[in-house]
Every structure is written in C-alpha cells, then in structure tokens.
Amino acid sequence: MNKNNIQQSKEKNKQKKSIFYIDCLWTENIPKRVLTNSSINTFYICPKKYDLSYNKAIYPIKYNAATTIGSAVHLALDFLKSGHSLEFAILKVVETFKDIINKLEKLLPEEDLDKIKQYARFDLIKARAMVKIYNSIYHETNFTNKTIDKEIDFKYFERVLGPMHLVNPKTLRLSKSFAIAGKSDGEGIHKKCHKTVSWELKTTSMEFSTIIENLEFGIQMPLYQFMEGQHDKRYPQFTVLDIIRKPSIKPLKKTKSTTGKRSRANDETPLQYYNRCIELYTKEQSRFFGRYIIPVSEANIINALELAWNTSRLIKFYDTHGYPAPRGTHCIGPYGVCEYKSLCWYDDWDFYEQLDIAHEELGIIADKIR
Numbered sequence: 001m002n003k004n005n006i007q008q009s010k011e012k013n014k015q016k017k018s019i020f021y022i023d024c025l026w027t028e029n030i031p032k033r034v035l036t037n038s039s040i041n042t043f044y045i046c047p048k049k050y051d052l053s054y055n056k057a058i059y060p061i062k063y064n065a066a067t068t069i070g071s072a073v074h075l076a077l078d079f080l081k082s083g084h085s086l087e088f089a090i091l092k093v094v095e096t097f098k099d100i101i102n103k104l105e106k107l108l109p110e111e112d113l114d115k116i117k118q119y120a121r122f123d124l125i126k127a128r129a130m131v132k133i134y135n136s137i138y139h140e141t142n143f144t145n146k147t148i149d150k151e152i153d154f155k156y157f158e159r160v161l162g163p164m165h166l167v168n169p170k171t172l173r174l175s176k177s178f179a180i181a182g183k184s185d186g187e188g189i190h191k192k193c194h195k196t197v198s199w200e201l202k203t204t205s206m207e208f209s210t211i212i213e214n215l216e217f218g219i220q221m222p223l224y225q226f227m228e229g230q231h232d233k234r235y236p237q238f239t240v241l242d243i244i245r246k247p248s249i250k251p252l253k254k255t256k257s258t259t260g261k262r263s264r265a266n267d268e269t270p271l272q273y274y275n276r277c278i279e280l281y282t283k284e285q286s287r288f289f290g291r292y293i294i295p296v297s298e299a300n301i302i303n304a305l306e307l308a309w310n311t312s313r314l315i316k317f318y319d320t321h322g323y324p325a326p327r328g329t330h331c332i333g334p335y336g337v338c339e340y341k342s343l344c345w346y347d348d349w350d351f352y353e354q355l356d357i358a359h360e361e362l363g364i365i366a367d368k369i370r
C-alpha cells in the first residue's frame with residue numbers, strides 16, 4: 001500500500017468514527033415523537049412535569065414575566081436584524097404583550113387580570129429598554145436606512161432544526177421511536193472571519209457566569225450545532241451568544257401615607273421607570289449586555305447525543321411503568337414553585353388548559369412530519 005492509499009484509508013477510518021461525518025438522519029419515516037433541548041431539561045427537572053407538559057400538553061394559564069419578556073425581545077431583535085427600524089421593532093414588543101394579555105383575558109377572572117396588567121406594563125418597559133440599548137450597541141444604520149448587525153450577515157432567524165432521527169453517537173444506530181429537533185435563534189456569516197456561525201440570544205436575570213456555565217455543561221449548544229451541521233452539510237465554526245440581563249430595578253412605590261394607604265397616583269410612572277432603566281443600562285452597560293463565543297466541540301456533541309439517547313430509553317421505560325412524581329421540597333426549584341403544583345398535588349384543574357399539541361415549537365415540527 002503506497003503512502004497515498006494509507007493516508008486515504010486513515011481519512012476514511014477517521015470519517016467513520018467522527019460524528020461530523022454522519023449523514024443518515026434524513027431517511028424516511030422520521031419518528032413522530034420529538035426530543036428537544038427544553039423537553040430533555042424538563043425531564044431531568046422532574047419526569048412528571050415532562051409527562052404533563054410534553055406528553056399530555058397541559059399548560060398552566062398564567063402570566064409568565066420571563067417568557068413574555070424573552071419572546072418580545074427575541075421577536076424585536078429578529079426584525080431589527082432583518083433590516084427594520086427600531087420603532088418597528090418596539091411595536092413588535094408592544095404587540096407581543098398585547099397578544100398575551102388578550103389571550104389571558106379570555107381565560108382568567110377580571111380581578112386576576114387587573115393584577116397582571118399592573119406587572120405587565122412595567123415588564124413591557126423593561127423589554128423596550130433592553131431592545132433600545134441592544135440596538136445601540138450591536139447595530140448600525142446603512143445608507144439605505146436599513147438596520148444591520150455590525151458583526152453577522154444573517155441568513156436565517158428562528159430556524160426550525162429537524163426533525164431528524166435521534167442517533168446513538170457510539171453505535172450510529174438510528175432511533176425508531178424518537179427524533180430530535182429545536183429552533184435556533186439565527187445563523188449567518190461572520191463579517192470579519194467569513195465563517196458560518198450560529199447566533200443565540202438569552203434574556204435573563206442571572207449573572208453572566210451562571211449562564212455561561214449552564215451552557216458549557218448543557219446540551220443546547222452542541223445539539224443545535226449538530227443539527228445545523230446536518231441541515232447545511234457544513235458545521236458552524238462557533239456560536240455567538242448574546243446575553244441581555246433584565247434591569248435589576250423595580251418600579252418605585254410611594255411610601256405609605258399617614259392613613260396607612262399607599263397612593264397609587266404618586267407611584268413611579270411608566271415613563272419615569274423607563275428613563276431609570278435606560279440610565280442604569282447606559283451607566284453599567286458591561287454588567288447587563290455581554291457577547292460570548294461558544295466553540296463547536298465534537299466531544300460536547302457526542303455527550304449531548306448520548307444524553308438524548310439515554311433520555312429516550314428512560315422515557316420509554318416510564319411510558320410503561322408510569323412517570324414518578326417526587327413531590328416535596330423538590331417542587332420548589334431555583335425559579336420558584338413548580339407551575340404544575342396545584343394540579344400535581346391536589347388534582348386541581350382550575351387554571352390549566354390542555355392543548356392539541358405540546359409547545360408551539362413542537363407544533364411546527366409536527367406539521368413537518370405529518
């Protein structure tokens with residue numbers, strides 16, 4: 001065997017072993033059951049929660065500030081990055097909040113709704129301030145008056161990844177029962193190095209270090225990078241991660257008067273609160289806005305696929321033997337009391353609804369499989 005042949009055979013062996021060279025995930029009969037980063041995470045928080053949320057598609061009817069702010073900011077930044085003005089993007093923030101309140105109006109009693117509206121108007125202001133300052137840091141306006149990202153030429157936003165066969169990274173066997181899928185925030189070409197990159201946005205109250213740590217040890221980045229590689233037949237070189245921390249200030253309330261009653265008329269107005277948010281963001285920009293590079297690592301992709309594969313086995317086991325509900329202190333997690341507590345502990349169905357399909361993301365994916 002001459003030198004060239006040895007080199008070629010080494011290359012072939014390397015390709016056989018490398019997860020980067022797999023290209024067999026698009027065969028027919030993609031399984032209808034789909035695992036995503038968030039469904040896998042939910043499963044490890046609590047299998048019962050996974051069952052209620054992803055198998056039975058049961059949702060708590062409530063206002064979730066973190067999710068609403070996150071959706072509004074994501075949507076606004078997608079519009080900014082695709083060339084719309086800041087004013088248009090802010091309009092999308094307002095619309096997102098309106099849609100959510102309109103939906104809750106049909107489902108909740110008036111008294112609860114009034115309370116929600118009080119919180120929501122200040123959350124809306126947070127989201128507006130987040131979009132405004134992000135825009136001033138990362139975008140510029142070009143000669144045709146289009147808003148453009150300073151670093152990335154975007155090709156996709158909110159791209160649905162998959163569904164594709166779940167693969168066992170050790171044996172390269174395809175799962176007959178589970179597919180994997182997800183939704184990436186964006187993909188494009190980096191303007192400086194001209195490499196393919198993916199983009200991920202996180203809106204959070206946590207410290208940057210906690211988010212980075214979670215992502216470094218988590219499966220979201222490697223799973224998305226893997227699926228992007230499968231879609232494009234070319235792996236992204238790295239992920240650009242933007243983190244926006246929510247303003248860590250609350251609206252000021254007037255102190256109690258001598259009668260003991262608080263006068264709402266003198267509480268901080270939304271405009272005053274907005275100005276304080278902008279002032280805080282401007283003064284301490286680096287504490288609230290961060291951009292990081294997350295490299296693509298084959299080892300991390302293998303670990304993520306392995307975890308997904310093992311999760312699929314456990315889910316099948318619980319399908320047969322029932323999903324355990326470890327009720328107790330476990331139900332008060334790092335983000336507060338589990339939103340399924342009253343249903344799970346007391347079988348109280350007030351304020352829950354059952355939909356046809358779990359999660360909007362999975363709805364789009366299910367349409368693709370049908």
Ligand code: SF4
Pocket residue numbers: 045046047048049325326327328330331338339340341344345
């Ligand atoms: S209340 Fe507790 S046991 Fe029930 S789903 Fe939530 S975390 Fe799981």
